[in-house]
Amino acid sequence: MNLPPKLLCLAPLLALALLPLRPAQAQEGPPPLTPEQSTAAAASYQQYCALCHGPDRAGYANDHAPSLKSPQLFAAGFPYIIGEAIAYGRPGTPMGGYHEEVGGPLSRKDIMLLTMWLGEQAGTAPIELPDGAVAGDVALGAKVYAESCASCHGAQGEGGTGTALGNATMLALTPDAFIRHTVENGRDGTPMVAFRDKLSTEQIDGVTAFIRSRSTGWNAPEPMRHAPPALDAYVINPDAPAPEFALKDGLYVSAAELDRELKAKKRMVLLDTRVTSMWERAHIEGAVPGPYYASREEVMANLPTDGTWIVAYCECPRAAAESVVRKLREGGLTNTAVLWEGIQGWVSLGYPVVPGNAAPKVAGQP
Ligand code: HEC
Ligand code: HEC
Structure with missing residues (x-):
């Protein structure tokens, strides 16, 4: 071999x-x-x-x-x-x-x-x-x-x-x-x-x-494990007001809108619905893993039920995130949205991501 x-x-x-x-x-x-x-x-x-x-x-x-x-x-x-x-x-x-x-x-x-x-x-x-x-x-x-x-x-x-x-x-x-x-x-x-x-x-x-x-050699990630953030770190800017999203088709938020509301430090949860190894490689800052294959109970167990907005995204561009948002809406979480462009679109539009080993945001800290 x-x-x-x-x-x-x-x-x-x-x-x-x-x-x-x-x-x-x-x-x-x-x-x-x-x-x-x-x-x-x-x-x-x-x-x-x-x-x-x-x-x-x-x-x-x-x-x-x-x-x-x-x-x-x-x-x-x-x-x-x-x-x-x-x-x-x-x-x-x-x-x-x-x-x-x-x-x-x-x-x-x-x-x-x-x-x-x-x-x-x-x-x-x-x-x-x-x-x-x-x-x-x-x-x-x-x-x-x-x-x-x-x-x-x-x-x-x-x-x-x-x-x-x-x-x-x-x-x-x-x-x-x-x-x-x-x-x-x-x-x-x-x-x-x-x-x-x-x-x-x-x-x-x-x-x-x-x-x-065309091969440039091995490019698989070095094995690494990062613990997902603690549950109290799921909500970004927990004390801030809710974002204002004008959802397209009642479901989609654009990268520009999400970026604007993140920069304005609004309260929300960002859910990375890809296989968790992809969250570990890189994700939008503050995002927490909520993979598409988890059951509704598993995803919801970690999420706030007080109407905090939850924006889900996946790789390319929407299938996994839509399947998760469907589950959340069935479970009664209606302030939910899907990032229209997916993380690939987000990155190609020049918006930033952080590597998986970036320290998770801690509630109450900037
Ligand atoms: C009409 C579109 C089309 C053209 C033209 C085409 N391919 Fe493909 N190729 C595909 C698709 C779609 C797949 C994946 C097929 C599957 O579902 O297994 C594929 C798969 C492959 C794979 C397997 C890759 C993997 O990840 O396993 C190789 C190698 C490949 N193509 C080489 C070529 C080469 C070389 C040519 C030109 C001589 C070519 N293809 C032309 C559509 C195309
Ligand atoms: C989010 C969508 C998605 C999910 C979920 C997914 N795959 Fe894939 N898979 C892809 C895509 C897209 C490719 C082709 C990537 C490329 O090389 O361009 C691929 C490629 C593959 C290949 C290589 C096939 C070839 O022609 O060389 C295998 C094998 C595979 N997937 C198996 C699986 C298995 C098994 C699972 C479940 C454990 C899985 N995938 C889950 C999207 C997915």
């Missing part, structure tokens, strides 16, 4: 995940999950993943999340590439990291079982792909990329309809053969068509080498 050095730290996760790929076992595939394991994995899929990847794993429910049922993904990616994507996410995209090590809700074992379950559901056995670099003509690949790929994957690999092929974490955790296999075979049921008959072998090798040449 040709893995980036940093992955040595992940040896336990990999050792578990790689076990079924050992040549001696490659024919039989991984041992089937027990009925209890399947039930638990199916439930955690619905809780954590269905929002974006869809209840049926077909993808594209929200945020352009890819399919988690195409045979090609599971042939080329099962199991460790998929396990790593779940564990560490794709920072900079709506795909957060779910491993406890980076502040997510899932243990290594949960992730392994979820990965195995996804593979079983897809019903495709992993194939053996060659390790190591795919040699190709990078200049030719750059031309192919601009002509045939950039329209969906973005001129700089930043993603769009297609996934972010320039994502450093994706590149760090993804072998060349996986990329090449995807280009050659496409992904059934998605906009990613097979280029087998559209490009020559030389062009496919070239574009693979070009994508790899």
